[in-house]
Amino acid sequence: MKKTTLISSGLGLRTTLFAGALLLLAPGVALASGEAVINAGDTAWIMISTALVMLMTPGLAFFYSGMVRKRNFLSTMMQSFFMLCIISLQWVLIGYTLAFGPDIGGVIGGLDFIGLRGVGMEANGTIPHIIFMLFQGMFAVITVALITGAFAERIKFSAFVIFALVWTTLVYDPLCHWVWGGGWLSNDGALDFAGGTVVHISAGVSALVFALVIGKRKGYPKESMPPHNLGWTLLGTALLWFGWFGFNAGSALAADGIAALAFVTTNTAAAAGGVAWVLIEWIRTGKPTALGAASGAVSGLVAITPGAGFVGPMSALIMGLGGGVFCYLGVSWLKPKLGYDDTLDVFGIHGIGGIWGAIATGLFATVGAKGTFFGNPGQVLIQLEGIVATVILAGVVTYVLLKILNATIGIRVTKEEEAVGLDLSQHGESGYN
Numbered sequence: 001m002k003k004t005t006l007i008s009s010g011l012g013l014r015t016t017l018f019a020g021a022l023l024l025l026a027p028g029v030a031l032a033s034g035e036a037v038i039n040a041g042d043t044a045w046i047m048i049s050t051a052l053v054m055l056m057t058p059g060l061a062f063f064y065s066g067m068v069r070k071r072n073f074l075s076t077m078m079q080s081f082f083m084l085c086i087i088s089l090q091w092v093l094i095g096y097t098l099a100f101g102p103d104i105g106g107v108i109g110g111l112d113f114i115g116l117r118g119v120g121m122e123a124n125g126t127i128p129h130i131i132f133m134l135f136q137g138m139f140a141v142i143t144v145a146l147i148t149g150a151f152a153e154r155i156k157f158s159a160f161v162i163f164a165l166v167w168t169t170l171v172y173d174p175l176c177h178w179v180w181g182g183g184w185l186s187n188d189g190a191l192d193f194a195g196g197t198v199v200h201i202s203a204g205v206s207a208l209v210f211a212l213v214i215g216k217r218k219g220y221p222k223e224s225m226p227p228h229n230l231g232w233t234l235l236g237t238a239l240l241w242f243g244w245f246g247f248n249a250g251s252a253l254a255a256d257g258i259a260a261l262a263f264v265t266t267n268t269a270a271a272a273g274g275v276a277w278v279l280i281e282w283i284r285t286g287k288p289t290a291l292g293a294a295s296g297a298v299s300g301l302v303a304i305t306p307g308a309g310f311v312g313p314m315s316a317l318i319m320g321l322g323g324g325v326f327c328y329l330g331v332s333w334l335k336p337k338l339g340y341d342d343t344l345d346v347f348g349i350h351g352i353g354g355i356w357g358a359i360a361t362g363l364f365a366t367v368g369a370k371g372t373f374f375g376n377p378g379q380v381l382i383q384l385e386g387i388v389a390t391v392i393l394a395g396v397v398t399y400v401l402l403k404i405l406n407a408t409i410g411i412r413v414t415k416e417e418e419a420v421g422l423d424l425s426q427h428g429e430s431g432y433n
Contacts, residue, residue, distance in 0.1 A: 036123035043127045045255035046135055052246025053138035057084055057145050059243055063236025063294070064149050065431075067227040067344050071421025072153045073431035079148040079160060083141050086161065090168055091137035092116055098173035099181050100136065106184035109177045125253055135250060140176070143199045144168050149344030150207035151214050151411075154418050157426045159411040163401060167206065171397050175202055175390060190386040191369055191379070193262065194251035196306025196357040197390045204351020205391050206398040207342060213402045214411055216341035218418050230290050237294040241270055244301050248308035261367065262308035266301065269320030273300020276324025281332075292328075295349060299327035302353030307361035310371075315364035322360060323353045358383045 061080035068076045087095075093115055101109030113119050116133065124132040144164045151160075178185040179192050192198060217225070227233060248266045252259035277296025282288040303323025304316050311319065330348035342348065362383035365371035372380045405411050412418075417425035424430060 037126055038123045038128060039126040039254070042125075042254045042256075043131065045259065046127050046131055046250060046253060049246035049250025050131065050135040050138055052243045053135065053142065053250065054084070054243075056240055056243035056247060057081070057138075057142045059236050059239025060142060060145055061236070062232045063240060063298075064152065064233075064344050066229045066232030066234075066236060067291070068152050069225060069421070070228040070432055071423055071430075073228065073423060074429060075157070075422035075426055076148070076152050077431075078157070078427060079152075080145040082161070083145040083164060086165060087141045087144055087168055088137060090165055091133075091140050095140055095168060095173050096133050096137065098169070099140075099176035100133075101181075103177070103182040106182075106187060107177070108174050108183075109181050127253065132253070136176070136180075139195060139199060139247075140168055140172055143172055143195075143203050146199070146203035146346060146350055147207045147210060149346040150211045150342045152343040153422060154214060154217055154412055155422075156409070156411060156413055157422075159405050159409055162409070163405060163411075166401055167398065170401070171202055171206065171394050172198070175393060178389070179386070185386050185389065188385060189369075189379070189382050191310055191361050191365060191383065192306045192358065192386065193309040193361075194248045194305045196302075196354045196361065197386045200302050200305060200350040200354030201358065201387060201390045202394040204347045204349075204354055205394040207346035208340065208351060209395050209398040210402060211340045211342040211347070213399065213406070217343065218415060220341045221336075221339075227291065230294075233294055234290060237297055241297060241301065244270070244305075248305060252309055258309045258367070261312075264313055265304055265308050265311060265316035268313050268316040269300040269304030269323065270297045271300065272317045272320030273297055273303065273324035273327075276300075276321045277328050280325065280328050284332075295327070295331070295345070296324040299323040299349050299353045302327075302350055303357040303360065305354070306357045307365060310361055310365040310367050310369055312364075312366055315360075315366070319357060319360045319364065322356050326356045327353045355387055358387050 057080050061077040064080065065073050065076040096116065096119070097111050097113035098109050101112045104110050119129050119133050121128045121130060123129065144167060148160070175198050177183040179190060179198050180186065190197070219225070244266055245263055249259040249263040252262055274293050274297035277292045277299060278288045281292045300320035300323045303319045307319060327349045330352040331345045335342060335345065335348055359380060361371065362380035363372045365379060366374050370376035370379065402411060413422065413425060
């Protein structure tokens, strides 16, 4: 269930080609006596899951872009779409080896796989090593894309690109190794099935730091800044929900019962989160909103991510409800109280939802591990250790990196460029001609 690599010894070209030919003829193929076995069903499922996770980044682009003002529509979409380009390359060149290369002191992976050297069709568990690599790469892509919601409508595109590359290398890759690549959190027993700490807490905390450093949008909070197209946001929510099945169930790395369990818990938590958010705002304001339903569903998805393959459906329902409630409070109460301008509530949903999900996994885990409520009271303490480590790494590196960027090239557009909108000032085009 953990995303640890099981790298087999290198095969010669002739053996690799022969194994590939056999794979076409049989559902399961032993590469050599005593070695790992590539399973056609598992391979097909992870290839599909990789495509599903890839789709989440364009889905995020729709989700975010519908919530900004019209003049920042394309720039917000561009920030997510471009991550598919540059982070995919970063992952191939250096990211994968830092995350999943041979462990160095529990902190980082070695450079054995730099430029995908030695990463090919050989078995990694029951799937080809190279598709395991790409599946993991799609997680890196969407993680940094999540952060873009915090600084939407006011960042220089050049500063964002540099930030994304450096942040992925210094925050995501080491954290991924700590939890999934054989690092120290994995050795301590931290549970994170599909990215509660690695993806959501790291992105949420970094988003909060970014919002504090870059400052508020011009006119915020006095000026009304309503979403310009909630239809896009609902479309994005549907694509995210759809892709999340690959995100969570694909993290089983096999087409098996654990994947099926994660599939069901994912849907259950999303539904519960949507219901919880809508009910709260309905009671408080008298009107249930489409934006609330979308936000609640994503909150439930975030909350179940670390425990999708570790908990049962009823626990997933509780985790989803909690995600909807806590994230709603983060957005409607904590954000106004502290006064920061996290444009699209990345911290309120991904940071708070990820923290709740990680803790809840330590409470409710029953499959493959035991949580506090099922005979292992120490598990929740291990989960808290992972949360604290993630907050420190993401928060400190993000703060230092932003200070350096701000002192050199600057991270924020001018007041005039912000007033015109990032579509025109950063990209010279408009989404609505």
